[in-house]
Amino acid sequence: xxxxxxxxxxxxxxxxxGIRELFAYGLQRKTEIGADKVFDYSLGxxxxxxxxxxxxxxxxxxxxxxxxxxHGYTPAxxxxxxxxxxxDNLKRRFGFQATAENVYMTCGAxxxxxxxxxxxxxxxxxxxxxxxxxxxxxxxVGSAGCKLVPVxxxxxxxxxxxxxxxxxxxxxxxxxxxxxPNNPTGAVYSVENLQELAAMxxxxxxxxxxxxxxxxxxxxxxxxxxxxxxxxPALYDRTIICYSWSKSLSLPGERIGYVYVSDAxxxxxxxxxxxxxxxxxxSFVCAPALxxxxxxxxxxxxxxxxxxxxxxxxxxxxxxxxxxxxxxxDGAFYLWVKALEPDALAFSERAKQFELLIVPSNGFGCExxxxxxxCVSKDTIVNSxxxxxxxxxxxxx
Amino acid sequence: xxxxxxxxxxxxxxxxxGIRELFAYGLQRKTEIGADKVFDYSLGxxxxxxxxxxxxxxxxxxxxxxxxxxHGYTPAxxxxxxxxxxxDNLKRRFGFQATAENVYMTCGAxxxxxxxxxxxxxxxxxxxxxxxxxxxxxxxVGSAGCKLVPVxxxxxxxxxxxxxxxxxxxxxxxxxxxxxPNNPTGAVYSVENLQELAAMxxxxxxxxxxxxxxxxxxxxxxxxxxxxxxxxPALYDRTIICYSWSKSLSLPGERIGYVYVSDAxxxxxxxxxxxxxxxxxxSFVCAPALxxxxxxxxxxxxxxxxxxxxxxxxxxxxxxxxxxxxxxxDGAFYLWVKALEPDALAFSERAKQFELLIVPSNGFGCExxxxxxxCVSKDTIVNSxxxxxxxxxxxxx
Numbered sequence: 001x002x003x004x005x006x007x008x009x010x011x012x013x014x015x016x017x018g019i020r021e022l023f024a025y026g027l028q029r030k031t032e033i034g035a036d037k038v039f040d041y042s043l044g045x046x047x048x049x050x051x052x053x054x055x056x057x058x059x060x061x062x063x064x065x066x067x068x069x070x071h072g073y074t075p076a077x078x079x080x081x082x083x084x085x086x087x088d089n090l091k092r093r094f095g096f097q098a099t100a101e102n103v104y105m106t107c108g109a110x111x112x113x114x115x116x117x118x119x120x121x122x123x124x125x126x127x128x129x130x131x132x133x134x135x136x137x138x139x140x141v142g143s144a145g146c147k148l149v150p151v152x153x154x155x156x157x158x159x160x161x162x163x164x165x166x167x168x169x170x171x172x173x174x175x176x177x178x179x180x181p182n183n184p185t186g187a188v189y190s191v192e193n194l195q196e197l198a199a200m201x202x203x204x205x206x207x208x209x210x211x212x213x214x215x216x217x218x219x220x221x222x223x224x225x226x227x228x229x230x231x232x233p234a235l236y237d238r239t240i241i242c243y244s245w246s247k248s249l250s251l252p253g254e255r256i257g258y259v260y261v262s263d264a265x266x267x268x269x270x271x272x273x274x275x276x277x278x279x280x281x282x283s284f285v286c287a288p289a290l291x292x293x294x295x296x297x298x299x300x301x302x303x304x305x306x307x308x309x310x311x312x313x314x315x316x317x318x319x320x321x322x323x324x325x326x327x328x329x330d331g332a333f334y335l336w337v338k339a340l341e342p343d344a345l346a347f348s349e350r351a352k353q354f355e356l357l358i359v360p361s362n363g364f365g366c367e368x369x370x371x372x373x374x375c376v377s378k379d380t381i382v383n384s385x386x387x388x389x390x391x392x393x394x395x396x397x
Numbered sequence: 398x399x400x401x402x403x404x405x406x407x408x409x410x411x412x413x414x415g416i417r418e419l420f421a422y423g424l425q426r427k428t429e430i431g432a433d434k435v436f437d438y439s440l441g442x443x444x445x446x447x448x449x450x451x452x453x454x455x456x457x458x459x460x461x462x463x464x465x466x467x468h469g470y471t472p473a474x475x476x477x478x479x480x481x482x483x484x485d486n487l488k489r490r491f492g493f494q495a496t497a498e499n500v501y502m503t504c505g506a507x508x509x510x511x512x513x514x515x516x517x518x519x520x521x522x523x524x525x526x527x528x529x530x531x532x533x534x535x536x537x538v539g540s541a542g543c544k545l546v547p548v549x550x551x552x553x554x555x556x557x558x559x560x561x562x563x564x565x566x567x568x569x570x571x572x573x574x575x576x577x578p579n580n581p582t583g584a585v586y587s588v589e590n591l592q593e594l595a596a597m598x599x600x601x602x603x604x605x606x607x608x609x610x611x612x613x614x615x616x617x618x619x620x621x622x623x624x625x626x627x628x629x630p631a632l633y634d635r636t637i638i639c640y641s642w643s644k645s646l647s648l649p650g651e652r653i654g655y656v657y658v659s660d661a662x663x664x665x666x667x668x669x670x671x672x673x674x675x676x677x678x679x680s681f682v683c684a685p686a687l688x689x690x691x692x693x694x695x696x697x698x699x700x701x702x703x704x705x706x707x708x709x710x711x712x713x714x715x716x717x718x719x720x721x722x723x724x725x726x727d728g729a730f731y732l733w734v735k736a737l738e739p740d741a742l743a744f745s746e747r748a749k750q751f752e753l754l755i756v757p758s759n760g761f762g763c764e765x766x767x768x769x770x771x772c773v774s775k776d777t778i779v780n781s782x783x784x785x786x787x788x789x790x791x792x793x794x
Contacts, residue, residue: 004571004608004664005671006541009516013674049464058459058687067446071648107504107652107681114680119406136677143678144403174401211401251468253686255504267401274402277410280533281540282679283511284504289650290455291685 012139018363019043019135022348026357033355039384040357041372044183044333046250048307048375054249057297061290070293074286076276078105078258082292086258089299094231099263104275105287107255109219109244110136111279116240116259117144117175118278120213120271125174127215130160132336132364134183134217146174150365158187158327158336162196169204175213176201180229181220181331184364184371188330191230198236205238211267214239219257220332222248222303225312227330233262240271245295247332248303256291308333311374311381318385322392333375339368340395350394354387409536415760416440416532419745423754430752436781437754438769441580441730443647445704445772451646454694458687467690471683473673475502475655479689483655486696491628496660501672502684504652506616506641507533508676513637513656514541514572515675517610517668522571524612527557529733529761531580531614543571547762555584555724555733559593566601572610573598577626578617578728581761581768585727588627595633602635608664611636616654617729619645619700622709624727630659637668642692644729645700653688705730708771708778715782719789730772736765737792747791751784 019042026040061070077083083100090098106112117127123145129137131150141148151168154161165176176197180189189197198214205212216232218241233239244257261271315335319326325338337358339347344360348370351358361369374381416439423437458467474480480497487495503509514524520542526534528547538545548565551558562573573594577586586594595611602609613629615638630636641654658668712732716723722735734755736744741757745767748755758766771778 005517005667006515006519006675009671009674009678010667011674012677013670013672015674045469047465050468054468055459055464059456062452062455062459067452068444068647071447071451071650072442073649107685110680110682118403120402122403139677140680143680250465252470253468253683255682255685270402270407273410274406275410277406277408277412278403280409280536281406283507283537283540285507285652286650288504288652288685288688290687 017135019359022357022359025352029355036379036383038355038357039380039387041374041376042357042359044373044375046247046252046375047377048250048304050250051298051301051304053298053301054251054294057294058290060297061293065293071289074105074289074292076279076286078103078287079292082296085296085299086260090260094234096231096234097263098260102261102263102268102272104259104261104272104279105292106257106259106279107284107287108246108252108257109217109242110140111255111282111284112242112244112257112259113137113215113217114140114143114282115275115278115284116215116242117141117146118281119274120240121146121174124172126170126172127175127177128165128168128173129177130165130179132184132361132366132369134179135363137177152366153185153187158182158185159193160189160197162193162200165197166200166204169208169212171208171210173212175215177215177217179217181224183220183332184334184359184361185327185336186329186332186334187327188224188227188229191235194230194232194235201236211238215242216240217242219244219247223305223308223333224331225305225309225329229331233260233264237262237264237266239265249298249301251291254288254291256287256295307378308375311376311378314378314381315372315374318381319388322385322389324388324392333373335372335374337370337372339370340392342368344368344370351391353394354391356384356387356391414532416756419754419756422749426752433776433780435752435754436777436784438771438773439754439756441770441772443644443649443772444774445647445701447647448695448698448701450695450698451648451691454691455687457694458690462690468686471502471686471689473676473683475500475684476689479693482693482696483657487657491631493628493631494660495657499658499660499665499669501656501658501669501676502689503654503656503676504681504684505643505649505654506614506639507537508652508679508681509639509641509654509656510534510612510614511537511540511679512672512675512681513612513639514538514543515678516671517637518543518571521569523567523569524572524574525562525565525570526574527562527576529581529758529763529766531576532760534574549763550582550584555579555582556590557586557594559590559597562594563597563601566605566609568605568607570609572612574612574614576614578621580617580729581731581756581758582724582733583726583729583731584724585621585624585626588632591627591629591632598633608635612639613637614639616641616644620702620705620730621728622702622706622726626728630657630661634659634661634663636662646695646698648688651685651688653684653692704775705772708773708775711775711778712769712771715778716785719782719786721785721789730770732769732771734767734769736767737789739765741765741767748788750791751788753781753784753788
């Protein structure tokens with residue numbers, strides 16, 4: 001431990017991220033052999049540009065709004081007009097009676113999650129999540145002093161294994177955290193799967209005499225291929241949605257999202273108050289002011305998933321022909337592929353020999369799989385297929 | 398305590414802010430008797446617009462940068478080009494060998510402070526600050542599990558009482574937090590005062606065998622009237638600067654600032670690593686991408702203090718003529734005025750009868766004074782002077 005700094009913060013700052021290291025390796029490799037020779041499936045960074053309407057909205061507010069108003073502090077919860085516009089959007093799309101009072105603007109999905117854990121749980125409590133899961137969940141839950149308890153998904157289709165979740169619930173459990181569409185598997189939980197989860201949670205609430213929240217992390221909500229993401233608050237009253245426009249409007253660097261505390265829960269007002277307090281504790285003052293106005297103007301902008309859809313088809317069909325096993329992805333921009341040997345780390349290392357950069361499943365809390373982020377150029381996908389063929393052949397089949 | 402939410406977060410969310418309540422009272426009162434009849438000195442919200450160059454920079458980057466690059470994730474520490482530009486700016490202005498490696502971009506001054514406390518202190522340690530002080534310091538320090546220890550400034554000129562700070566240092570102390578120019582007093586600590594503090598801290602470091610940081614919170618650095626703010630890292634090696642462009646470029650809602658860990662400190666690399674880790678723990682991913690680019694373009698933009706300077710003169714001279722006692726403000730946009738009775742709360746309440754909204758000193762951790770934020774229109778100041786006269790007369794003199 002270095003002297004006289006906070007040990008936990010130091011470890012978090014020093015800790016290498018497997019995904020980032022793979023990405024850095026790729027950048028280096030590209031300078032060595034040429035960018036078109038490296039097939040980098042490591043990062044979940046949107047490759048589709050923000051829609052033209054975002055640019056127009058930025059220019060419009062910059063030129064038409066008085067700068068003192070435009071760049072001034074917003075209320076801690078966000079502009080009431082932006083919150084109302086989100087509540088109206090949820091009402092219109094899902095027929096759900098959302099109110100602006102329970103919408104809290106955040107600096108993106110990470111902030112939405114961090115604030116939510118700090119708001120609803122006391123240190124020592126447990127948050128269950130479904131493995132494989134986004135690795136930063138461990139950090140956000142741990143920083144709230146809580147314990148992340150991963151429960152493996154059903155390996156046949158990576159839906160929630162409700163019986164396994166039930167078995168993990170105890171008197172310390174405060175919430176179940178789900179991510180749909182899922183990073184890394186691309187799975188979208190079905191209505192039936194979520195109904196089964198909701199019924200079990202309601203039963204356990206009664207049994208334990210203790211509120212159990214369902215936190216739905218939904219940055220990929222609008223990135224789907226022919227399926228609808230069920231609106232979770234309609235299925236379970238004590239739902240909190242953590243949202244961001246990072247993927248749907250391709251704005252990850254601008255840090256803009258929200259927390260929605262379902263109006264259907266009996267303690268919605270208390271939770272929303274605690275959300276505001278947690279934002280203050282984590283030293284968020286307000287979400288970026290200019291982008292709150294941009295969101296108001298662009299909230300009905302459809303998400304352009306066409307390029308991702310094309311990539312997904314080429315990649316999935318190509319791998320299928322080569323005999324790879326994978327989960328049919330209904331959403332997000334990830335393909336979850338079975339490693340060709342039990343050790344996913346070794347598989348990912350071997351893939352590097354064929355200039356394929358794919359993320360082993362270990363960092364996501366499970367073994368034997370790998371994640372391919374297909375938010376890349378179509379050429380990368382097409383040109384990578386011979387490398388996947390060689391990789392497979394190197395295993396003697 | 399409400400059931401099943403985090404108690405600390407709930408209390409922070411529910412807790413009324415005296416300043417915000419006074420401001421809300423003012424808004425209500427303005428609808429009752431007319432906006433021009435209420436003299437609202439409550440909020441420290443910049444009244445000078447962001448410079449035209451900010452608008453131009455926003456439009457330029459929005460139209461010229463590829464949106465995938467413009468709105469994409471930046472590295473967690475910020476763009477290297479933005480960090481280099483800040484290091485160069487510090488080098489140019491203060492002749493200090495700052496490097497980009499020790500600049501970390503943040504979502505504003507609150508984030509800079511919250512991240513710094515989490516990075517350098519373990520729970521249970523103490524952070525000393527100079528009273529009167531910005532009330533949110535209690536929240537940011539408390540949320541890191543630490544204790545804020547206020548030490549009264551010298552009441553003659555509100556400089557740092559170095560002997561009193563020394564007396565408060567013990568084996569749990571990790572840092573001294575100063576704010577110059579000061580909110581709420583407007584004081585700018587002199588070189589001599591800071592040198593005395595630095596010498597004492599160096600002596601105590603040796604005596605206790607323990608590193609003591611000096612955290613300098615400087616959002617008002619460029620808002621001065623004829624004095625220069627000494628560059629603290631040149632006076633004390635173990636200095637960390639927490640900065641924001643909220644006041645200097647009038648961008649408080651956009652949440653953009655930085656932490657600079659002095660290159661002169663022996664453990665700079667460890668502290669910068671812990672800063673990055675603390676940002677992650679608090680669920681910041683990166684500072685807003687578009688505004689990092691805007692800062693690069695506008696970093697040399699001079700701060701327009703002319704309107705504040707005019708306000709300051711009219712208000713200070715007007716109150717002097719009426720016989721009020723106050724601290725000559727060298728910086729920020731606050732006038733620190735002695736209450737006309739020992740109970741500042743009662744004084745602030747009586748001022749309301751004359752439609753004067755002034756913040757009692759109690760919230761800032763000291764008694765008998767009040768803060769007037771003169772970031773208001775010149776008319777408000779001119780028209781308020783008769784009310785200050787009546788307020789004084791109501792005390793029989």
